[in-house]
Amino acid sequence: MQAGSTVMVVEDDAAVRTVVTDHLRLAGCQVMPHRDGALAWEAFQQTPPDLLILDRMLPGLSGDELCRRVREVSAVPILMLTALGSLEHRIDGLENGADDYLAKPFSLRELQLRVNVQLRRGNPSAPLAFHAGPFRVDAEHRRVWLDGREIALTTREYELLVYLVRNPDRVISRDEILREVWRWGFGDASTVTVHVRRLREKIEADPKIPAYLCTEWGAGYRFVLDGNG
Structure with a gap:
């Protein structure tokens, strides 16, 4: 602690x-x-x-x-x-x-x-600020902007989004997200599902038709930086 x-x-x-x-x-x-x-x-x-x-x-x-x-x-x-x-x-x-x-x-x-x-805070060896597509991340202050608009995120939503934008165009399983974001060796995958849904409500124009955080059925999620998912 x-x-x-x-x-x-x-x-x-x-x-x-x-x-x-x-x-x-x-x-x-x-x-x-x-x-x-x-x-x-x-x-x-x-x-x-x-x-x-x-x-x-x-x-x-x-x-x-x-x-x-x-x-x-x-x-x-x-x-x-x-x-x-x-x-x-x-x-x-x-x-x-x-x-x-x-x-x-x-x-x-x-x-x-x-x-x-x-x-736990962000990895101190990671860049304190970076751009990824339309997203701008200030890791020092744990803030994120999308197309110049700041997004209000919880701690877990922030960590999930940062992990996704750092791993674009790759299918990521819910087990991997639990391991890398939650730091759990095992856990309830529905936790990830709930947080993905909450994150979509904040970054997607239409959460029901996601352009960034896309579902790969039976495999996990894929984050598309150009918003053409």
Whole structure:
């Protein structure tokens, strides 16, 4: 973990909140623990953290609603930590703007790895700014423009888009995306599907007929820089 990073933990279960808070503090993070979703939202607006970890079932304001509100104003990474671990619930969480989803019960080792991924910044050896077709990327500030218009992206959407623009005209499987973008050796491929859909809504004139982020049925995705997919 990146020592000094600020993490907000929103969890109404006192035991879970304490364990997660203590673990993150031992790792060098500054932790802002909350049990109530509404109070966490007020605190977030005053002092946005580097990472938000939240339960889905919260008093005051649900985790889903808190996630949606945060996503309207910020691209801060969001990790949902919840007992609702079915595929449908995971997809719902991702649709609401979460970047990752960890179901209870969980190991602190897995939590640490997922937090590491969310806090990790771009490869320092990569160019800090570059153009790829109509896309301009500022890696230092993690910003992207398309035809001169800045695109508001979450952390995961940014990392996915940058990986795609750096690998144009090549069929990329969802397993490869999970491995290279999420840093997962295995995982639920529907995570990629949800993020691709969200990314298309931001970069495509018509997300139903994508010109840049094209589906190669049965194989994965192909990114077309000239927009003639």
